[in-house]
Amino acid sequence: MELEKKKFLTDADLPFCKGCGHNHIAANTEKALQLLGYDPMNVVLVTDIGCHGIIDKSFLTHTVHGLHGRSVALATGVSAALNNPEKKVIVFIGDGGATIGMQHLIDAAHNGFNMTVVIHNNMLYGMTGGQPSEFTPAGFKTPTLPYGGKKTGYDICKLIAAVEGASYVCRLEGISDFSEQLAEAFSKKGFSLVEVMEICPSYGVKSNPGMKLSKVIENAGLIINKFVDREVDNYKTEVKTEFRSLFSESDAIQTKFPSKLEKPFRLMLCGSAGEGVQAAAEFILKAGITSGLNGTKKGSYPVTDGVGFSAAEIILSSEEILYTGSPNPDVICVTSSDGLEYARKTLANMKGGKLFIDSSLKAPDTKAEVIYFPFRERGGAKNSSIYSIFYFLTKTQLFPMDSLLSVFNENKIAKKFDQDKMFQALNEPFVDGLTDNKKVIV
Amino acid sequence: MSVEIKENQLIMDGSELIIESLARSGADVFIGYPITPANLLYSNSLERFPSFFAAPDEISALQWMCGFSTTGKFPVTATSFPGFALMLESVNMAYMMELPMLIILVQRLGPATGSATCGAQGDLALLTGAISGGFSLPVISVSSMKDCWELSHNAMKMAIDLRTPVVLLTSKEEIMTLASFAISQLSEINLLERKQYSGAETFVPYKTNETLVPDFLPVGDKKNQVRYTASTHDQKGIIQNTSKEAIDNTKRLELKHQKNLKHHLYYEYDGEKGANTLLISYGITASASREAVKNLREQGEKVSLLIPKTLLPVAPEYFDIIEKYNKIVIAEENLSGQYRKILFGEFGNKKVSGVNGIAEMITPARITEVVLSK
Numbered sequence: 001m002e003l004e005k006k007k008f009l010t011d012a013d014l015p016f017c018k019g020c021g022h023n024h025i026a027a028n029t030e031k032a033l034q035l036l037g038y039d040p041m042n043v044v045l046v047t048d049i050g051c052h053g054i055i056d057k058s059f060l061t062h063t064v065h066g067l068h069g070r071s072v073a074l075a076t077g078v079s080a081a082l083n084n085p086e087k088k089v090i091v092f093i094g095d096g097g098a099t100i101g102m103q104h105l106i107d108a109a110h111n112g113f114n115m116t117v118v119i120h121n122n123m124l125y126g127m128t129g130g131q132p133s134e135f136t137p138a139g140f141k142t143p144t145l146p147y148g149g150k151k152t153g154y155d156i157c158k159l160i161a162a163v164e165g166a167s168y169v170c171r172l173e174g175i176s177d178f179s180e181q182l183a184e185a186f187s188k189k190g191f192s193l194v195e196v197m198e199i200c201p202s203y204g205v206k207s208n209p210g211m212k213l214s215k216v217i218e219n220a221g222l223i224i225n226k227f228v229d230r231e232v233d234n235y236k237t238e239v240k241t242e243f244r245s246l247f248s249e250s251d252a253i254q255t256k257f258p259s260k261l262e263k264p265f266r267l268m269l270c271g272s273a274g275e276g277v278q279a280a281a282e283f284i285l286k287a288g289i290t291s292g293l294n295g296t297k298k299g300s301y302p303v304t305d306g307v308g309f310s311a312a313e314i315i316l317s318s319e320e321i322l323y324t325g326s327p328n329p330d331v332i333c334v335t336s337s338d339g340l341e342y343a344r345k346t347l348a349n350m351k352g353g354k355l356f357i358d359s360s361l362k363a364p365d366t367k368a369e370v371i372y373f374p375f376r377e378r379g380g381a382k383n384s385s386i387y388s389i390f391y392f393l394t395k396t397q398l399f400p401m402d403s404l405l406s407v408f409n410e411n412k413i414a415k416k417f418d419q420d421k422m423f424q425a426l427n428e429p430f431v432d433g434l435t436d437n438k439k440v441i442v
Numbered sequence: 443m444s445v446e447i448k449e450n451q452l453i454m455d456g457s458e459l460i461i462e463s464l465a466r467s468g469a470d471v472f473i474g475y476p477i478t479p480a481n482l483l484y485s486n487s488l489e490r491f492p493s494f495f496a497a498p499d500e501i502s503a504l505q506w507m508c509g510f511s512t513t514g515k516f517p518v519t520a521t522s523f524p525g526f527a528l529m530l531e532s533v534n535m536a537y538m539m540e541l542p543m544l545i546i547l548v549q550r551l552g553p554a555t556g557s558a559t560c561g562a563q564g565d566l567a568l569l570t571g572a573i574s575g576g577f578s579l580p581v582i583s584v585s586s587m588k589d590c591w592e593l594s595h596n597a598m599k600m601a602i603d604l605r606t607p608v609v610l611l612t613s614k615e616e617i618m619t620l621a622s623f624a625i626s627q628l629s630e631i632n633l634l635e636r637k638q639y640s641g642a643e644t645f646v647p648y649k650t651n652e653t654l655v656p657d658f659l660p661v662g663d664k665k666n667q668v669r670y671t672a673s674t675h676d677q678k679g680i681i682q683n684t685s686k687e688a689i690d691n692t693k694r695l696e697l698k699h700q701k702n703l704k705h706h707l708y709y710e711y712d713g714e715k716g717a718n719t720l721l722i723s724y725g726i727t728a729s730a731s732r733e734a735v736k737n738l739r740e741q742g743e744k745v746s747l748l749i750p751k752t753l754l755p756v757a758p759e760y761f762d763i764i765e766k767y768n769k770i771v772i773a774e775e776n777l778s779g780q781y782r783k784i785l786f787g788e789f790g791n792k793k794v795s796g797v798n799g800i801a802e803m804i805t806p807a808r809i810t811e812v813v814l815s816k
Contacts, residue, residue, distance in 0.1 A: 077509015252450035
C-alpha cells in the first residue's frame with residue numbers, strides 16, 4: 001500500500017541523523033496506522049528519553065514525552081485511565097530506556113495493559129555519546145567499549161515472551177517496509193511489543209566499521225521472528241460507582257454512662273504484640289467515650305508485625321484533647337517483659353500515679369505506686385491485656401464497669417471469652433512472695 | 443450520678459477523614475505502594491475510591507498517576523520518605539507537565555529506613571528544594587483531625603486550580619492515632635471538577651491567561667491535539683532548548699504559584715493582645731503548641747500562636763505576623779529546625795529560637811520552657 005498524504009506525521013523532515021533506523025520506525029508507524037484506518041486523535045504516542053524521544057514534534061497524534069525509562073509506566077497510567085481499546089497507546093522507547101525501565105515492561109506485559117511498545121534497539125546510548133546498554137551484544141563495540149562487550153545483551157523478546165500476558169512479541173530488522181508487522185502489533189488487544197533492530201550511524205557504524213546490522217544480529221544470537229501471537233484478555237480498569245462511606249452517623253457513639261472524671265486521665269498499656277494490647281486500648285477508649293468523655297489512643301510498636309512490644313497511650317478527658325502524647329501517665333499497666341522494657345523510660349520519669357505490673361516481672365525504680373498482679377498466670381498471655389484493663393477499671397472506677405462491658409460485649413473477642421472466670425480471678429486476693437520487692441496485697 | 447448527654451462522637455483516625463474527604467471531593471483513583479506508616483490510607487482508599495491500583499513500586503505509582511492525570515482523572519497516593527525519594531523525579535515531571543495530583547506524605551523517623559513506626563517532621567527541607575531550579579512545590583500541612591477533613595479537600599482544589607502536584611504533609615500520629623471526633627465537625631464537602639477548554643480556537647496546551655494557569659484538555663480528546671512534555675517546552679508543548687518562549691513558560695511555573703497563593707493560603711493565627719512572643723508550629727507539634735499556649739495563658743503569660751498550614755510556598759502574610767513580635771519560638775519534630783531555616787535561613791535571627799527533637803513527640807512542657815526562657 002502506498003502512503004496517502006501524511007496523516008500522522010508532519011511534512012517537516014524527521015529530526016534524526018541520515019541513515020538512522022529511527023526514521024524508518026516513524027515512517028512505518030505512519031503507514032501502519034493508515035493501514036488500520038486510525039484517526040490521529042485516537043492515538044496517544046508516549047515517548048522516552050533518547051534520540052527517538054524528539055520525534056514528538058513530528059507526530060500529529062496526542063503526544064506525551066516523559067522521563068528516561070519510565071515511558072511504559074507513564075503509558076500504563078494513560079492506558080488504564082482511558083480504559084478504551086479504541087484509543088491506541090503507542091510507546092517509543094530505546095534500548096537504554098528499556099534497560100532502566102525493565103520492571104515497567106514486565107509489569108505492563110504481565111497485566112495486559114493496552115499498548116504497543118516499539119523498542120528502538122540500536123544497542124547503545126546514542127544521545128549521550130555511545131555508552132553500552134544492557135542490550136549491547138558481546139563483541140559489539142561502542143565509543144566507551146572499544147574492545148566490545150563481553151556478555152551477550154538482554155534478549156527482550158524472550159524475556160517478555162516469558163511473561164504470561166503479552167499478546168504479541170516480535171523482533172525485526174529495521175530496514176525497508178515493516179509496516180505490516182507494526183500494524184499487526186498495533187491491532188492486538190492488550191500488550192504487544194516490537195523490537196526493531198537498528199545500528200546507530202553516529203556511534204555504532206563508526207565503532208564497528210564494515211559490520212552489517214544483519215551480521216550483528218546473527219553474531220548476537222538474536223532471532224528475527226515472532227515470539228508470541230495470541231489472544232489475551234486486556235486489562236480493564238474497575239471504576240466503582242457505589243460506595244459506603246468510611247464512617248456515617250450510624251457509627252456514632254452515644255453517651256450512655258456517667259463519668260466523674262474532672263481532669264484529663266492518661267493510661268498507658270505496655271505488653272507484647274499478639275497479646276491484645278491495641279484491642280484492649282480501643283475498648284477503654286470507646287468505653288470512655290460511651291461515658292461522655294473525649295478520647296485519644298496512640299499506638300506504638302516495632303516495625304515487624306506480631307513481634308516485640310506493643311504499647312498504647314490512651315487519654316480520656318471531659319475537655320478537648322490537644323496533645324495526644326502521654327509523657328507522664330496516671331496509670332501504666334505492664335503485662336509482659338517486652339512491655340516493661342518499653343515502659344522503663346516513662347516509669348523513671350513518673351512523679352506519682354500507679355503501675356499495675358504482672359507479678360512475673362520486677363518493677364524498676366519509679367515514684368509510681370507499684371501493684372503486682374498475675375495477669376498472665378490467671379488470664380493467659382493472650383488475655384493478659386484484657387485482664388489488665390478490667391483490673392485497672394476495678395481499681396480506679398474511672399467510669400462504670402457497665403460501660404466497658406457494653407463495649408467489650410459488642411466485640412467478637414467477647415464470644416470466646418470467659419468473663420465469669422476473669423472476674424473471679426480479678427477478685428481473688430493475690431500475695432506474691434517470689435520477688436524481693438515490697439509486696440502489695442490486693 | 444446523672445448522665446450528661448454529649449454530642450454524638452465517632453472514633454476515627456486521620457486516614458479515614460482524609461480518604462473520605464478526598465473521595466467526596468471527586469478524587470478518581472488511588473495508586474499506592476505499601477509503606478509504614480501510610481498503609482491505612484492505602485487500605486481505606488481500596489474501600490472508598492472509585493478505582494484503586496497496587497503499583498509494583500513507587501516510581502511506577504507516580505508515573506501511573508501522571509498517566510491518569512493527563513486524561514483528566516485526579517490521582518492520589520500516600521507514602522513516606524523512602525517512597526517519596528523514589529517518586530521525586532516523577533514529581534518533577536508532573537510539575538513540569540502541570541498535572542494535578544495529591545501526594546500524602548506521612549513522615550516517619552529517618553534517615554534512610556530509620557524507624558518506620560516512629561513519627562517525625564523531617565521532610566520539609568527536602569520538599570522546599572524538591573523541584574530542581576528553585577521552584578515551589580505546594581505543601582499543605584494538617585495540624586488537627588478537622589484539618590484532615592477540610593484541608594484534604596483544599597489541597598486537592600489547589601492541585602486542580604493551579605494544575606500542579608500538591609503534597610499533603612502529615613506524620614505517623616496524625617494518620618494512625620485514634621480519637622473521638624464530633625460529627626458536627628464534618629462540614630459539607632463539595633465535588634471538585636477539572637474544567638476543560640471549550641474555546642473555538644485551536645487548543646494550545648501551555649497557553650495561559652492572566653491566571654498563569656493553562657487551560658486543560660485530556661489526551662485522547664477527539665478534536666484537539668494535546669501534548670505533554672517533561673522537557674523545557676514552548677506553549678505548544680514542543681521541546682525547546684532555551685528559547686525565550688520556552689524559558690518564559692518555565693518561569694511561569696513558579697509565578698503561577700506566587701500569583702495564586704492568596705487563594706490557597708491556610709493558617710491559624712491566635713494573636714494575644716500585649717504578647718511579645720509568637721510561637722510557631724505546624725503538623726503534629728501544633729497540638730503540643732496549642733496545649734502549651736493554653737497552659738501558659740492559664741498561668742497569666744501572654745503568648746501568641748501561629749500555625750501555618752500552607753507551609754510552602756511561604757506566604758508573605760506570615761512575615762507580616764512575625765514582624766509584630768520580639769521573640770519567636772518555632773517548634774517542630776526534627777533535628778535542626780527545618781521550617782525555622784526556611785523562614786530565617788541558616789544565618790538565623792537573634793530573636794528566633796527553636797524547640798526541636800527526634801524520636802518522640804515534642805511535649806508542651808518543653809515548648810513552655812523555651813517560650814518562658816529569657
